[in-house]
Amino acid sequence: MSPEPAGTLVRVSHLPRSLAFYRDQLHCQVSWQEETAAQIIGPGDWRVLLAEAPRRDVTRYLTPVFSQPRPRGRLYFRGRDLPQVRKQWLARGLQGILWEEQEWGSRSLSVPDPDGYLVTLLEDVGLPDAQMLEFYRSGPLRLEAALTDLGEADLDLVREPGAWSIRQTVLHLVDAEATSLFPVNLALAESGRVFQGTAYNPDLWAQRLAYAHRSIQAEVQLFRAMRAYVAGLLGHLPGALDCTLRSSQGQETSVRTFISALTGHALGHIAQIWQTRRAHEK
DSSP, rough: OOOEEEEEEEESSSSHHHHHHHIIIIEEEEEESSSSEEEEGGGEEEEEEETTTTSSOOGGEEEEEEEOTHHHHOOEEOOSSHHHHHHHHHHHTTTTOOOEEEESEEEEEEEEOTOOEEEEEEOOOOOHHHHHHHHHHHHHHHHHHHHOOOTTTTGGOOOSSSSSSSHHHHHHHHHHHHHHHHHHHHHHHSEEEOOOOOOOOOOHHHHHTTTTTTOOOOHHHHHHHHHHHHHHHHHHTTTTTGGGEEESSEEEEEHHHHHHHHHHHHHHHHHHHHHHHHHOOO
């Protein structure tokens, strides 16, 4: 019997070693295992397929759209009560633990796995609505500030080998915002409506939509316009943040949750642009 498809593929060099780390150190559940591939269920019930590279095609065990972190890249999970998890990791003797807190109410806890992937737990600790909306509205100004005085060639700088360039980061940020505009509008207009979102592969979009070579001028303007449009709706409609969409399984997502996620996503990438600038003294 085939397992439920996983949404993430991680290529590992030695499956037993990786399984021991995720099972014994991070307390992930091993839901299925073969000789060269296994599925784990991590925090937030996120399914990840571990497969020894590059020995076999495992796409039949994956969702039609799946993510695959680059070598030594980040593997993301949703976390909860991260300070307590951090204490547990330290007690188990895990090395290389990284703790990060952001002013907009998100925090993360990371640790490298045996292949150098940075396993990262994300947690939104929540801000008062007024403060969250202030961060949301500040996104365009912060993006434009991060791009100030950069020439066209500077947009192709990367903060580390294999990372997206400033140009690619901006285009991804704006596309993520654009794909979220419809579900936010739908929730505001038809609160409680059943809606099943469609995932997409950001790396595939970056390739197919030529992120590496396009201008960003129109996209930066679009980002400003989308934020102003949604902020205007939120300010005009009573109870807007409490409007919801419901999945076919009955799970509700509020506009508040959408806006919080968009806020953190954009500001996180803007922080990466500043990291790139510092790496190149720009």
